[in-house]
Amino acid sequence: xxxxxxxxxxxxxxxxxxxxxxxxxxxxxxxxxxxxxxxxxxxxxxxxxxxxxxxxxxxxxxxxxxxxxxxxxxxxxxxxxxxxxxxxxxxxxxx
Amino acid sequence: xxxxxxxxxxxxxxxxxxxxxxxxxxxxxxxxxxxxxxxxxxxxxxxxxxxxxxxxxxxxxxxxxxxxxxxxxxxxxxxxxxxxxxxxxxxxxxxxxxxxxxxxxxxxxxxxxxxxxxxxxxxxxxxxxxxxxxxxxxxxxxxxxxxxxxxxxxxxxxxxxxxxxxxxxxxxxxxxxxxxxxxxxxxxxxxxxxxxxxxxxxxxxxxxxxxxxxxxxxxxxxxxxxxxxxxxxxxxxxxxxxxxxxxxxxxxxxxxxxxxxxxxxxxxxxxxxxxxxxxxxxxxxxxxxxxxxxxxxxxxxxxxxxxxxxxxxxxxxxxxxxxxxxxxxxxxxxxxxxxxxxxxxxxxxxxxxxxxxxxxxxxxxxxxxxxxxxxxxxxxxxxxxxxxxxxxxxxxxxxxxxxxxxxxxxxxxxxxxxxxxxxxxxxxxxxxxxxxxxxxxxxxxxxxxxxxxxxxxxxxxxxxxxxxxxxxxxxxxxxxxxxxxxxxxxxxxxxxxxxxxxxxxxxxxxxxxxxxxxxxxxxxxxxxxxxxxxxxxxxxxxxxxxxxxxxxxxxxxxxxxxxxxxxxxxxxxxxxxxxxxxxxxxxxxxxxxxxxxxxxxxxxxxxxxxxxxxxxxxxxxxxxxxxxxxxxxxxxxxxxxxxxxxxxxxxxxxxxxxxxxxxxxxxxxxxxxxxxxxxxxxxxxxxxxxxxx
Numbered sequence: 001x002x003x004x005x006x007x008x009x010x011x012x013x014x015x016x017x018x019x020x021x022x023x024x025x026x027x028x029x030x031x032x033x034x035x036x037x038x039x040x041x042x043x044x045x046x047x048x049x050x051x052x053x054x055x056x057x058x059x060x061x062x063x064x065x066x067x068x069x070x071x072x073x074x075x076x077x078x079x080x081x082x083x084x085x086x087x088x089x090x091x092x093x094x095x
Numbered sequence: 096x097x098x099x100x101x102x103x104x105x106x107x108x109x110x111x112x113x114x115x116x117x118x119x120x121x122x123x124x125x126x127x128x129x130x131x132x133x134x135x136x137x138x139x140x141x142x143x144x145x146x147x148x149x150x151x152x153x154x155x156x157x158x159x160x161x162x163x164x165x166x167x168x169x170x171x172x173x174x175x176x177x178x179x180x181x182x183x184x185x186x187x188x189x190x191x192x193x194x195x196x197x198x199x200x201x202x203x204x205x206x207x208x209x210x211x212x213x214x215x216x217x218x219x220x221x222x223x224x225x226x227x228x229x230x231x232x233x234x235x236x237x238x239x240x241x242x243x244x245x246x247x248x249x250x251x252x253x254x255x256x257x258x259x260x261x262x263x264x265x266x267x268x269x270x271x272x273x274x275x276x277x278x279x280x281x282x283x284x285x286x287x288x289x290x291x292x293x294x295x296x297x298x299x300x301x302x303x304x305x306x307x308x309x310x311x312x313x314x315x316x317x318x319x320x321x322x323x324x325x326x327x328x329x330x331x332x333x334x335x336x337x338x339x340x341x342x343x344x345x346x347x348x349x350x351x352x353x354x355x356x357x358x359x360x361x362x363x364x365x366x367x368x369x370x371x372x373x374x375x376x377x378x379x380x381x382x383x384x385x386x387x388x389x390x391x392x393x394x395x396x397x398x399x400x401x402x403x404x405x406x407x408x409x410x411x412x413x414x415x416x417x418x419x420x421x422x423x424x425x426x427x428x429x430x431x432x433x434x435x436x437x438x439x440x441x442x443x444x445x446x447x448x449x450x451x452x453x454x455x456x457x458x459x460x461x462x463x464x465x466x467x468x469x470x471x472x473x474x475x476x477x478x479x480x481x482x483x484x485x486x487x488x489x490x491x492x493x494x495x496x497x498x499x500x501x502x503x504x505x506x507x508x509x510x511x512x513x514x515x516x517x518x519x520x521x522x523x524x525x526x527x528x529x530x531x532x533x534x535x536x537x538x539x540x541x542x543x544x545x546x547x548x549x550x551x552x553x554x555x556x557x558x559x560x561x562x563x564x565x566x567x568x569x570x571x572x573x574x575x576x577x578x579x580x581x582x583x584x585x586x587x588x589x590x591x592x593x594x595x596x597x598x599x600x601x602x603x604x605x606x607x608x609x610x611x612x613x614x615x616x617x618x619x620x621x622x623x624x625x626x627x628x629x630x631x632x633x634x635x636x637x638x639x640x641x642x643x644x645x646x647x648x649x650x651x652x653x654x655x656x657x658x659x660x661x662x663x664x665x666x667x668x669x670x671x672x673x674x675x676x677x678x679x680x681x682x683x684x685x686x687x688x689x690x691x692x693x694x695x696x697x698x699x700x701x702x703x704x705x706x707x708x709x710x711x712x713x714x715x716x717x718x719x720x721x722x723x724x725x726x727x728x729x730x731x732x733x734x735x736x737x738x739x740x741x742x743x744x745x746x747x748x749x750x751x752x753x754x755x756x757x758x759x760x761x762x763x764x765x766x767x768x769x770x771x772x773x774x775x776x777x778x779x780x781x782x783x784x785x786x787x788x
Contacts, residue, residue, distance in 0.1 A: 006371045009463055014382050019374075021367055057316030067373050078377045080370035087370040093381040 015092045017075060022046055022086040029085070041077075045088055049081050162189040376459045383461055386410050390458075390732065395748035403702050405709045405750030407695060410732065411461040413438070413742040417469070418452045423736025425477040426725040431484035433729050434458040435465065438742055441473025441492055443722070448473060448492060453499060455487075458744065468499055468506055478539065480528045488539050490523025496541050496551060496558070510558050512551070517560035519543035524588045530597070540592070542602060546584030548612075564617050566604060591634045595641055601658075603631025609646055611658060624661060626654060633676050639683035640774045647676035653688050655700075657778060664778055665704065669696055675723045677733075681752065683774045689713070689721035689735055697751050700777050709751055713743060 011019050011032055020031035020038055026046035031038040053065040068079040075092040169182045199206045311317075380387055390410050398405060418440040425439030440452040451474035455466040472493040480486040485501040489508070495518045497508035512518040521544035529538045529550075537553040546566040552559050566585035586605035593599040598614040599621075607629055611622035627648035637643035643664075647653045649672040654663035671690035679685035684700035688707075697709035714721055714737050723736045731747045 001365060003365050003368045003371055006368070006375055006463075010371070010375050010378055013375075013378050013462065016378060054314060054316070057319075058314055061316040061319030067377060069377065076381060078374055078381075080373040080377070082367055082370040085367045085370060087367055087374050089374050089378055091378055091381050093384060 010089060013091075015094075017090040017092060019087070019089045022088060024084045024086075033090075041088060041090075042086075045077065045079055046086060049079050049086060053081060160187065162187040164189060375463070376457075379460050379462055383411065386461075390730075390744075390746060393746065395750075398748050398750040401750065403708055403750060405697065405748040405752075407697070407709060407711050407713065407733070407745040407747060407751075409713070410744040410746055411458065413456045413461055413464075413744070414740060415452075415454055415464055415467075417467070418454060418740040421449070421452060421473070421740050422720075422738035423722050423740060423742060424451075424473065424475050426723045426734055426736050426742070427477055427479050427487075428725055428727055428734075429455075429479050429484050430481045430728070432457075433727065436725070436727075436734060436742075437477055437479060437487055438464075438736060439474035439477045439489065440740060441475055443738065451491065453477065453487065453489060455501070456742070466501055468508070470497070470508075475522050476525045478527050480537070482531075483537070486528075486537065488526045488528060490519075490526045490541055490543075492522040494519035494521055494523060494543060494545070496523055496526060496539075498537075498553070498558075510553060510556065512558050512560070516558050517549065517562075519545050519547060519549070521545040521586070525590050527590070527592060529592070540590070540600075542587035542590045544586035544588070544605065546586060548587060548590065548602065550614075562617070563614060564602075564612055564620075566602065566610065586630075588630050589633045589646075591636050591644070593636055593641070594638060601634045601636070601644060603634045603646060603648075605630040607631060607648065607650070609634060609656075622658070622661075624656065626656075626663075627652060632672075632674060635676060635678055637683055637774065638678050638680055643683075643774060643778070645676055645678065645686060647673040647688060649673070651690075665700070667696075667698065667707075669694075674721050677724050677726055679726050679752075680728050681731075684777065685751065687724050687726065687733060689724045691720040693719050693721060693737075695721065695724065695733075695735060695745070697747070699751065699753060700774070702750075702753060704777065709748075713745060714741070 007019060007021075007030075010016060018031070018033040018037075020033065020041065021029045022042045022045070023029050026043055028038045028042040033041075048070075049065070049068055052068050056063050056065045065081055067081070070077040070079075071093075075090055078089045078091065080087045080089075165185055165187050167185065169185055170179045171182055172178075173180045199209070201207075201210070389408060393408065395406055395408065418438075421440035422443055423438055424441040424443065425437070427437045429435040429437065435455060435457050438454045438456065440454065442448055451470045451472055453466075453468040453470070453474055454464040456464045470489075470491065472491040472495065474489050475492055476490040478488050480488070487499045487501065489497050489499060491497065496512045498510040500509040503509065519541065523541050523543045526539055526541045529540060532538050532552060534554075538550065540548060540550050540563065542548050547562055548564045548566070550561045550563050552561070566587050585608070587602050588605050589603035591601050593601075600612055600614070602610045602612055603626065604610070607625070607627035609624040609626040609631060610620040611624070612620050626646050627650045629648050629650040631646055631648050634644060634646045637645070642657050642659060643655060644658060645653065645655045651668055651670060651672060653667040653669060653673055653676055655665040656663045667688070669688060669690050671692040671694070674689050674691055676686060676688040679687065682699070682701075684702075686698055688696045688698070690696070693712050693714040695709070695711055695713045696707040698706075699708050702708055713735050719741075720738045721735050722738055724733055726733050731752055732744055733747065734742055734744050736742045
């Protein structure tokens with residue numbers, strides 16, 4: 001499907017280390033990384049996204065979180081929350 | 096023999112001595128003689144052998160009052176001095192026997208209490224004993240409790256001689272009675288207990304009400320969400336009330352059920368599509384971060400030093416595998432979403448005609464188009480509707496026109512012309528949306544090599560065509576017999592509609608002529624310009640100045656006209672066939688032209704009337720021809736398409752975007768009036784020159 005293609009494209013993009021799809025409870029549904037890493041990322045980022053979304057909406061309830069980027073020394077973690085799902089991509093922007 | 100005898104004697108006598116020792120305990124006086132005698136006679140075998148001298152030795156024994164078991168030197172640790180210190184006096188008291196007595200002094204509290212008690216009991220006994228002759232049984236019951244079985248034992252023992260006892264006792268009661276002491280040996284107590292009923296527990300428990308744990312947070316946004324949901328529900332109920340059709344409701348419900356079941360079956364992944372799109376853009380933004388930064392913020396500082404010249408900074412490059420071998424035949428920016436542009440792919444080569452593609456890219460995602468449509472025939476031109484930015488009209492090489500609706504994700508066009516509905520017989524070179532007609536129907540024009548300019552109207556989802564003008568080549572009408580007038584039909588290759596005068600438009604033809612036409616006159620042109628020696632590739636009205644338009648051609652020239660004057664105002668020779676020319680949206684004097692040798696030329700008439708202020712090869716390989724160019728309405732960028740299917744995005748350096756300078760004391764006037772005035776000034780100069788010559 002189109003979404004599958006998009007995810008494939010993202011994965012094959014320059015510098016992308018891994019992608020994963022996490023559901024509303026923090027359980028990973030689809031991933032390109034190994035299990036332990038996935039579970040770790042899923043749990044931690046799920047909580048962080050919830051907190052971020054809560055923050056944004058507390059300030060203005062009509063607002064909502066579009067995406068979350070965490071840039072670290074080694075790479076960048078990008079989280080795009082959806083109504084029921086969470087899409088996480090880890091990319092190394094500089095290479 | 097004698098030792099044996101002595102042994103026997105010793106043994107027996109030993110026993111005997113033991114016996115006698117025991118006996119001596121009881122018979123002290125009588126057994127002493129025997130004991131002394133036996134002592135003299137018998138010698139135990141293990142007795143010490145002592146000499147007489149030793150026997151006679153006197154041993155003194157002293158009796159002291161010291162306790163032989165008491166320690167002689169007791170040492171206690173003194174914490175004050177931190178050493179062990181001997182205690183001087185050691186207690187010599189030795190206790191041999193202790194017994195706790197139970198004698199209480201008479202005068203003490205306890206003694207007095209006991210005495211009082213005895214008096215009480217004696218008093219009660221008196222009263223009891225008086226009645227004893229009559230109520231024996233009662234006493235048996237009562238008295239054991241009162242007198243603690245004293246009387247009971249009396250009664251038990253002396254049951255037979257009761258009357259005698261009574262008299263004795265009555266006599267006794269005259270004297271203060273002494274309580275009889277109970278002794279351990281013949282005292283007995285009798286008690287009885289009734290049977291205790293067994294206790295029973297009866298309980299009844301009901302089933303506990305079902306419980307669940309519920310937890311939730313109450314944030315401001317949760318409250319807001321709840322209110323919004325409530326509002327939506329209310330609105331839905333209102334809608335349902337309005338549509339009161341029971342049958343419709345049933346079908347609605349069925350449809351709903353179907354929908355829900357379908358949704359649950361469908362792949363969960365599809366719901367991530369929105370998020371996936373966002374993430375893809377983010378990933379691209381990261382990869383092309385420097386380009387994005389350049390796009391937004393980079394201003395070529397060298398322009399300060401370069402007098403009047405500017406540069407084009409290459410930004411993104413858009414290409415797609417599917418469109419690799421197809422040339423870019425059309426470019427159009429979306430009027431509403433300024434980062435979205437449409438690219439039409441096809442082929443200019445007459446011999447190699449294959450399929451066509453329509454791709455829509457967003458600058459936010461340079462690696463993949465947002466929308467892809469493919470068609471059987473090459474796309475030659477396209478236009479996006481101003482009011483409905485999701486409608487794209489496309490003209491094909493086979494003469495068909497089609498409308499794509501971006502809102503619907505089909506790969507097929509929503510509406511298509513057919514041979515029946517009056518498609519062109521030659522490639523459609525340009526299409527343009529018009530304002531909606533009086534019936535609010537969508538309306539567009541197309542021009543084609545078959546010489547027809549057709550107006551298409553979308554009436555109830557069908558394309559209806561109206562021939563507006565047939566391009567007749569002037570001077571070619573020949574009279575044939577029978578009154579027929581044959582005329583050669585010109586091939587229209589480009590057209591442009593005036594921004595303000597609605598009915599006025601220009602058509603460029605393959606013969607090199609430009610006709611000024613009106614929508615209302617179908618047979619005659621308002622004016623004709625002998626523009627070029629070869630086919631006119633593009634015509635374009637100036638966005639600010641109502642009189643000026645521009646044309647370019649494969650004869651290497653770009654010409655700028657005033658539509659009232661038959662000769663061009665400015666002519667530029669660019670050394671190579673000019674593919675496309677476009678006015679800049681921000682200035683009336685700036686325009687860009689692209690040539691087949693891969694160069695882009697930017698002119699600013701206010702700065703330099705004769706030369707380009709920027710002349711830059713844009714495409715990598717020299718064999719790559721640039722086919723189209725378009726300015727972005729708001730950003731200082733242009734997109735350039737080439738015949739390999741690549742679209743390059745370039746940023747205009749500041750010199751190319753010069754605004755009129757501030758004059759001292761005057762405010763900078765912005766707006767179309769200024770632009771018009773600017774161009775007018777230039778034109779006047781040219782006109783003056785012309786009039787002079």
